[in-house]
Amino acid sequence: MQTGLKITAFAAALAAAFGAAYGVGQGLDPVVKDGAPASAHDEQHAPGVSAPHEQDGHGGHETTPAGGLQVSENGYTLDLRTPRVEAGHRTDLRFAVRDERGRAVTEYQREHDKELHLIVASRDLLTYRHLHPARAADGTWSTPVDLPKAGGYRVFADFTPAKKGAGNITLGADLAASGPYRPQQLPAPRDTARVDGYEVRLDGTLRSGRRTELNLTVSRDGKPVTDLQPYLGAYGHLVALRSGDLAHLHVHPSGEPGDGRTEPGPTVSFAATAPSVGSYRLFLDFKHDGVVRTAAFTVRAGTQPGAEAGTDTEARTPAPDAPDAGTSDHPGDDDRGAGHGH
Template identity: 70%
Template sequence: MHTALKITAFAAALAASFGTAYGVGSSFDPVVDGAPSASHVTSHAKGAAGGGTEGEGGGAPVAGGLQVSENGYTLDLTTPRVAAGQRADLRFTVRDDAGRAVTDYRPEHGRQLHLVLASNDLVTYRHLHPARAVDGTWTTPVELPRAGGYRVLADFAPAAGGGDGVTLGADLAVAGDYAPLEPPAPSRTATVDGYEVRLTGVLRPGAVGELGLTVSRDGRPVTDLEPHLGAYGHLVALRSGDLAQLHVHPNGAPGDGATRPGPRVSFTATAPSAGTYRLFLDFRHGGKVRTAAFTVRAEAPRNAEGAPADSAWTEGHGH
């Protein structure tokens, strides 16, 4: 651990590349703060992730949030800095290419806009659902525990044009005593509030495949998960380094006649590159949403001679 440093708001802005995702909503959603055994991954299903990187296989966008402006829309963050440990209102506006505030959205997973905040070290994470004023200004209360750089990711689908959703990103500086942390080591199991979540499946660069997450409590499978944001689980996947958000799609939905309410929930995901990723799974049980987090490595498969082989999933089922 590095020696703690006193960070001013200006210095925190420079440290934005070390930030952690943090999300707070009008109703508070799950929170992850430096728990090595648990991370949270949420997913927003859409035809394509805005601002994405193209995959090696099908050319579909697989990551978003790398730019503040994309597809004719800009994330105007009017609260670029806050103080660590102090409650503040985070405000922002989505503007079109003419500079007008966007006020008409197409709901996705029951919400007009999903907001993720993550520290750049991916130790702190929040998934929020802010409230929108009639003038287009979005507001959500936040209280971030640690100083440093954070990334704000806004995921939404403008009603105009009826196109795909967009994911925009902006930097947030959090002032205070700064002590950078390393992301938790890769693990296939996460625990939160007495629940154990086990991950199966492997991320491969440029390959589409399945991630499965199985929920148990006190050693027993949880077979009565409750719907949350249109599915039995909501997964967010962020890439270490630039905090790019992967395109993750839930497989099945409550009420479709085929999808069971646990213990296993699955998602289709694509990694845009090799590297380290943090996955954050939100699931609802007993009327409360909890988040389980994982650190995973995406590495290209190799043949018997150790040379890179075709991008493919070695676990789970491809789609």
């Protein structure tokens, strides 16, 4: 009798939880359709994603673990205290990183000028945010966020604890934005993206299990940009997310400002390894004239040497041309695409 009561209570709790979630998602005003993912903003952030550099010894293939798929790893847990927000409304997103004893972590190693890098991406990879959270003395992080449409999102926290021997960790947690939801398809692969009068061209091959080079060349009004500005210690930051599970790949630039060999444009190069065949969304942050802009690409990672990063080896109906420029997270802006925020 006791077992039957426990099962019944558990089933009722599950039904109540899913029913409440559905009700929240349906009971709010409609949101504006999210647009093409690119944006221009004032000084903001790009979380790192570790470049693959461990080889498994099999024909040059490399071990490239995907990050952000787990809420807990190596004794650390992402405690997302704001699991739900309302689409189209600015909300204070709060979270903490907890150690194996449940204590909020208050000491981190600084990487790319920050203790912790935070990104938020929608499940369809059309909305993307680089955010700069602030940490309170008790270890609680907070940052304002304004998500343009209802649906599921993933929050990624990328950090390295100050504890000796602790390596870089990327944790992920689900975030829900309430409101009527209209799913959208991933944009078709293209080798160019336009944002705020700039054009960024992607050259290179993204391959599964093998490290390759991706080159992104920035131009404005048909002229190459040769005076890119350092941003978080580099001339560009590239974040890659896998379509389907939003696995977070770390991709670092090849070279850095002041190393005597890296030029400030027009091309920024990255080494990258895809953990599997499939579609990915790449987000390049670059700074010029004091403003950080984001260019986004859909790419298809294959296994054949001739498969181009900017093309899809599967049959796909080309998406209609759409404006590539999104806007900022700041109040008063038309918030439609990829972006940054403090």
